[in-house]
Amino acid sequence: MSVLSGKKILLGVSGGIAAYKTASLVRLFIKAGADVQVVMTPASKDFVTPLTLSTLSKNPVHSTFYNEEDENAQWNNHVELGLWADLMLIAPATANTLSKMANGNCNNLLIATYLSAKCPVYFAPAMDLDMYKHPSTISSFSLLQKFGNIMIPAENGELASGLSGEGRMAEPENIIAFLEKDLESKLPLRDKKMLITAGPTYEAIDPVRFIGNHSSGKMGFDIAKSAASHGAEVILISGPTDLKVSDSNINLIRVTSAQEMYEACHEHFNSIDVAICAAAVADYKPKFVADQKIKKSDAEFTIILEKTKDILASLGKIKQKQFLIGFALETENEIENAKLKIQKKNLDLIVLNSLQDEGAGFAKSTNKITFIDKNFAIEPMPLKSKEAVANDIINKVITHYEKNS
Template identity: 80%
Template structure:
């Protein structure tokens, strides 16, 4: 999966012959899974039509502050566009547009949006050889670099003037590759290995019956997918669940029983930087598993249980460099019980759920958690989607590595 997947990309197109390549560029953004909106300067419409880019981006193309042919048309809000984007790409970036970006000459919608953007900005210069090397253009490059903008280097080759040399806008495929490499290098969990557990375990009574719980596994899968999006290499040990990993950087190990989850976790734990135990592991299992289906008894039926191995405590006992996060689902004395688990299991952080909170617990799309760290600092959170809770958990991981 491309790091551009799900990203909101604002593409600024200025008036150079290379604008014709933006049709291919938009297609490649869409293929990578990005959401694209396009802003065109008035001059760029001489080289590629708004209809083409609108059709390919599946969004209206913006080129002016308002539609002069419709007095009832609302204005195009450049601030709103700038805040919408996860990244802005100006391609082609002509000498004229680069100068306006560098010195704030705000005479069109593209420049107004650029000046309002809060996201990373990339620009792909496109101009003739002498223009590319002119001191004024180099001055624009330096100014934009000081602003924190990133140049996508021009390529060498035949130019529109007939000359051959540096100044060609990078090919669309190379722009995409540049963006992916740059974004990946800046991901906060790049190079980190994370072990995550998810879902329930099923402990067999006989070939058709088991002891289990209502955990769906969604929380663990949301954490795994979000961690991979942030650059981590993830091993997800998952009990029986309907959820699937959506990122190629998530390696799923499917298990059924607590013992299988225990074994899988110990197979990978020594090699990871972080372990997040989000699974709802059975505390007990039948001491004896019948080989045939047990027939209905006329009276009471008794199943003798024995304890399963405590996966989280076993990892805490052997941890060295790992940042270890556990979950606690409580119904009473929540804070004190969670603090006890931190000490008993040698955790760095615990994520406390209470079944007393509306919207929290198994089978819900939302969760309401309280973070408690090993120093017993307590941080209650609001009710959020499980995806948002996953982001909060990973922000704790990022903060740990940035200390």
């Protein structure tokens, strides 16, 4: 999955012949999973139509502060557009537009939006060879980069004048690759490897029946997705669930029983930086497993259970550099039981769930948690979607490494 997936991208189009390439650029952004809005200068509409870009982006295209043909029209709020975006890309960025950006010459909606943007701004120059090398253009490049903007260098090739040389706007595919590489290099967990467990375990009674629980695995899968989106390489060990992953940074290992999950965790634990054990692992399993389906005969049936291996405790015993996070699902004395678990299992952080809280627990789209760290600092959180809770958990990991960097 592209690092651009889910990103809100504001594309600024200025008036150069390379504007025709923005149709392909918008299409590639959408294919990567981004949400795109387009701001055009009036001159750019001579090279590509707003209808084309609005159709491809599935959003209205903005080019003026208001609709001059409708006296009751609302203005296009450049501040709102600038605050909406996760990143802004100006492509093509002509010499004229670059000069306006560098000097704050705000005479169109694109420049007003640029000056209001709080997000990272990228620009892809496009102009003829002599213009690209002119001292005034080089001064614009320098000033804009000093302001913190990021330049996507022009490429060599045939230019509109018939000359060949530097000044050709980077091809859409190369712009996408540049953005992905730059964004990935800035992800806070880009050099971390994480192990995450998810879902239930099924403990066999016979070839047909098993002991299990109601865990859907959603919490663990959401944590894995959040970790990968922040740059981590993820090993996701999951018990039986219908959930799937689409991110290439997530290596999904499917297991069935607590023993299989135990073995998979220990196989990878020494190579990882962070372990988050979110699976609902069975505490007990049948001591004897029948080879054939047990026939229904007697009015009563007894199963002898024995303890499964405690995965979290076993990892706590051997951890060295790993940041170890566990989960606790309690019904009474929640805080005290969670604190005991931190000590007993040598955890750095525990995520406490209470079945007493409405909206928390198995098979729900929401969760309500309390963080307790190894120093017993308690941080209760409001009811949130499991996706938001996953982000909160990953933010705890990020904060840990920021404090210890």
